[in-house]
Amino acid sequence: MNFDYAFAWSIVPDLFQGLLVTLQVVILGFLLAVLLGLLLAIAQRSKNPLVQKLSAGYLSFFRHTPLMVQLYVLFFALPLAGLTLPAISTGVIGLGLYYAAYIAEAFRGAIEGVPAGQWEAARALDFDSATTWRRIVLPQALKPMLPVLGNYLIGMFKETPLLAVITIPELFQAAKQIAGMTYRYNEPYTVMALMFLAISVPTSLLFKYFERRSHV
Amino acid sequence: MSDLAHVMPGPSPQIILKQVVKNFGATRVIDHLDLSIPAGQKVALIGPSGSGKSTVLRLIKGLEAYQHGSIEVAGAPVPAKAGGWHWPGVKKPPVVHRVGMVFQQFNLFPHLTVQQNVTEAPLQVLKLSREEALERAHQYLGLVGLNHKADAYPAQLSGGQQQRVAIARALAMRPQVMLFDEVTSALDPELVGEVLAVIRAIAHEQQMTMLLVTHEMKFAQDIADRVLFMEAGRIVADGSPNQVLVDPDNERTRRFLNLVEQR
Numbered sequence: 001m002n003f004d005y006a007f008a009w010s011i012v013p014d015l016f017q018g019l020l021v022t023l024q025v026v027i028l029g030f031l032l033a034v035l036l037g038l039l040l041a042i043a044q045r046s047k048n049p050l051v052q053k054l055s056a057g058y059l060s061f062f063r064h065t066p067l068m069v070q071l072y073v074l075f076f077a078l079p080l081a082g083l084t085l086p087a088i089s090t091g092v093i094g095l096g097l098y099y100a101a102y103i104a105e106a107f108r109g110a111i112e113g114v115p116a117g118q119w120e121a122a123r124a125l126d127f128d129s130a131t132t133w134r135r136i137v138l139p140q141a142l143k144p145m146l147p148v149l150g151n152y153l154i155g156m157f158k159e160t161p162l163l164a165v166i167t168i169p170e171l172f173q174a175a176k177q178i179a180g181m182t183y184r185y186n187e188p189y190t191v192m193a194l195m196f197l198a199i200s201v202p203t204s205l206l207f208k209y210f211e212r213r214s215h216v
Numbered sequence: 217m218s219d220l221a222h223v224m225p226g227p228s229p230q231i232i233l234k235q236v237v238k239n240f241g242a243t244r245v246i247d248h249l250d251l252s253i254p255a256g257q258k259v260a261l262i263g264p265s266g267s268g269k270s271t272v273l274r275l276i277k278g279l280e281a282y283q284h285g286s287i288e289v290a291g292a293p294v295p296a297k298a299g300g301w302h303w304p305g306v307k308k309p310p311v312v313h314r315v316g317m318v319f320q321q322f323n324l325f326p327h328l329t330v331q332q333n334v335t336e337a338p339l340q341v342l343k344l345s346r347e348e349a350l351e352r353a354h355q356y357l358g359l360v361g362l363n364h365k366a367d368a369y370p371a372q373l374s375g376g377q378q379q380r381v382a383i384a385r386a387l388a389m390r391p392q393v394m395l396f397d398e399v400t401s402a403l404d405p406e407l408v409g410e411v412l413a414v415i416r417a418i419a420h421e422q423q424m425t426m427l428l429v430t431h432e433m434k435f436a437q438d439i440a441d442r443v444l445f446m447e448a449g450r451i452v453a454d455g456s457p458n459q460v461l462v463d464p465d466n467e468r469t470r471r472f473l474n475l476v477e478q479r
Contacts, residue, residue, distance in 0.1 A: 121323035121382075124277055124316070125337035125389060135340060139327045 008187040011178050015188065018174025019195050022160045025091045025170065030153050032096030037103030042133065044108050055104070062101035068162055070094055075166040091163045091170075099156055106148045110141035143211070150207025154200050171195060230255040230425050231276060231393065236285035238271060238449075245271050246282070247449035253442075255392070258419050258426045260436035260457070263446035264472060269429040272446070273395040276427070277317045290314045290392055316386035317395040320402050322378040324370040324385070330357065331366040334385045342389065349388075356384035360414050376407030380414050387418070394418070396428040408432070415439070433476055437461050445469045 043055035071094045122132040161172035175192040229252040238246035261269040287294040335349040360380035400408045419439045443460040445453035453466045
């Protein structure tokens with residue numbers, strides 16, 4: 001096996017451009033997924049049956065269809081209905097909507113893990129529901145959520161090569177293009193793998209650190 | 217002052233339950249209960265487990281829905297539909313913070329320090345300034361003898377200390393009525409005394425109305441002006457501690473007290 005270090009070094013800037021796109025999509029998509037996931041989890045506890053059903057329907061749909069299919073629908077089918085979004089926005093929305101369903105399930109479990117006595121104590125002190133969520137329930141639910149969120153963030157990051165199918169110039173797409181143009185495969189794919197590792201491993205360690213540090 | 221005040225014999229009752237019925241599914245836990253408690257009275261609720269004592273407290277605090285009758289605390293109705301959760305921004309009747317409650321399981325907020333546990337509701341609910349809230353925390357943690365634990369987390373405290381913090385947390389809202397729901401039942405025997413001592417001190421010093429569900433008969437006799445004996449969702453004996461505890465004329469009360477003494 002031959003590996004040309006000089007060539008590998010020369011393609012780093014191009015791959016780095018791809019990595020930046022990947023990170024941009026993952027970070028924005030993750031923020032969307034966490035916020036939407038939280039809203040869905042809170043909606044699951046709503047006393048309004050319609051809100052509850054809508055949330056349950058959302059979870060069921062997005063968890064029971066492949067991410068690839070959802071991306072295709074967003075990117076190729078919606079424009080036919082007159083809604084055209086740039087590829088990167090589509091990627092953010094696609095990843096966000098899909099992961100929101102999983103994160104909502106995890107949030108739901110974490111919220112259910114907060115003892116009923118905490119809700120009662122908050123009510124006995126005349127907290128309104130928004131304050132109870134914000135100050136009492138969510139801070140306690142977040143601790144068991146941290147490792148889960150970390151896993152989903154890394155999972156999302158590793159899922160990004162899928163975005164190549166909707167023409168986003170992310171890391172995998174960049175590596176593939178270099179390979180296609182130069183007929184050299186070792187260097188681009190190796191450098192790509194190292195870049196994935198260079199992001200995943202520290203992220204994983206960072207979440208472990210958060211988890212240790214948080215109280216409760 | 218209302219126009220009726222001068223014709224009423226004494227102050228009007230602060231807590232009024234009229235014909236209250238509460239069912240859990242098919243089980244009737246409170247059965248057409250009538251109860252009227254004047255301001256400042258210290259009332260002990262005793263009776264066998266499952267007789268509805270705790271439910272009475274929870275109804276007065278508005279933690280439980282009820283199916284029939286009416287409840288009024290300090291002139292304001294307690295709605296029959298429990299909770300009163302509202303979306304933020306939606307107009308709702310103003311909550312007047314008149315009832316504090318202490319639970320069997322303490323229910324301190326584990327992610328907050330002792331001091332934060334006490335300041336949280338004054339800050340978030342009463343919208344006090346930080347200084348005012350801290351001052352209250354200092355005052356009430358002092359009252360329960362725990363100012364030196366202000367920066368500890370609940371998990372670092374004994375059960376007795378946690379319960380004393382829970383009492384300070386409720387008092388910091390300056391309620392007119394305090395409800396104590398079997399507050400020593402979850403404690404190891406050697407920790408019961410310190411919590412009872414705190415409640416005793418509050419009962420002697422403070423003007424507020426107090427309702428206590430307790431299995432500590434000696435304690436009930438010491439601090440209560442009035443003892444209610446409950447059975448099957450009704451009040452079957454109602455009188456001074458002497459009438460109910462020392463010389464009960466009610467056969468069932470006598471049998472219950474004998475059982476308790478034999479423990």
